[in-house]
Amino acid sequence: MEKIVILTGAGISAESGLGTFRDEGGLWSRHPIEDVATPEGFARDPALVQGFYNARRVQAARAQPNAAHRALARLQRNWPGEVVIVTQNVDSLHEAGGAQGVIHMHGTLAGALCAACGHRWPAPDEMAVGEPCPACTRPTARPDVVWFGEMPYHMDEIYDHLAGASIFAAIGTSGQVYPAAAFVHEAIAAGARTVELNLEPSAGVSSFDETVFGPATQVVPAWVDGLLGQR
Incomplete structure (x- = not known):
């Protein structure tokens, strides 16, 4: 076969309705990739990154x-x-x-990942900065998506x-x-x-x-x- x-x-x-990197006016056009899709960007400004992926998660959940x-x-x-x-x-x-x-x-927007221990779990609709990991309790939750350089x-x-x-x-x-x-x-x-x-x-x-x-x-x-x- x-x-x-x-x-x-x-x-x-x-x-x-889900934009690509190159779409004008979409989510990606508002932020440099290195700010919202790299480990370094997350380390610099976790609030920006969590907010960006919260918006993407809502957008994806509405899409058909x-x-x-x-x-x-x-x-x-x-x-x-x-x-x-x-x-x-x-x-x-x-x-x-x-x-x-x-x-x-x-990876997937529907998932969360602990940057410390590697545990995975379903992401909440709104992931906060310092969200604790259910396994190790450290405040190191991030979106379970692969960023540039990973x-x-x-x-x-x-x-x-x-x-x-x-x-x-x-x-x-x-x-x-x-x-x-x-x-x-x-x-x-x-x-x-x-x-x-x-x-x-x-x-x-x-x-x-x-x-x-x-x-x-x-x-x-x-x-x-x-x-x-x-x-």
């Missing part, structure tokens, strides 16, 4: 999955082989759209999936953030057919066998229809 490995980025959630999320869940249900979804997104829209076993390589989660598992992929698809990702930007090369080494589905060409577009450009809510369902129609 052919195994499909799918990497999704911010572009798949943009039409659900779109046709692209639902199409990938449909592919999981109907494809005769395994369909693995790896996401760079910290929202839960894949799961809300019906997907199973989503690998969140950059190692993404589940990398061994992801590389194992890429090594067994027959088809690799990158959807709504810029191709500029590593290690995810190199996943296409891992898939090529495994002999996979590769496809990029994006609003516009990514930085790594030349590495893909096939490219489809347009809004995710249009191109992803059409791609899924094509795959399922080939069965």
Whole structure:
């Protein structure tokens, strides 16, 4: 059975109202990345960082999955082989759209992490500065998201999936953030057919066998229809 490995980025959630790094006027445009998405930024101004992620958590909780999320869940249900979804997104829209076993390589807004002992627990809607860890009681709670300069989660598992992929698809990702930007090369080494589905060409577009450009809510369902129609 052919195994499909799918990497999704911010572009798949943009039409659900969740902005990307490059959107003008969105949350990300109001703060330099180094202030709100690095361990150093958190150490300098934890109130700014907690407030930023509290706002993102509220925004994500209000968002609804779109046709692209639902199409990938449909592919999981109907494809005769395994369909693995790896996401760079910290929202839960894949799961809300019906997907199973989503690998969140950059963590999730719904989670809290103790910077001292590593304990994880469900994040409150509003996380305060100095929030105590339920396990060690130290006031070191932070969002359970991977910041720049930190190692993404589940990398061994992801590389194992890429090594067994027959088809690799990158959807709504810029191709500029590593290690995810190199996943296409891992898939090529495994002999996979590769496809990029994006609003516009990514930085790594030349590495893909096939490219489809347009809004995710249009191109992803059409791609899924094509795959399922080939069965």
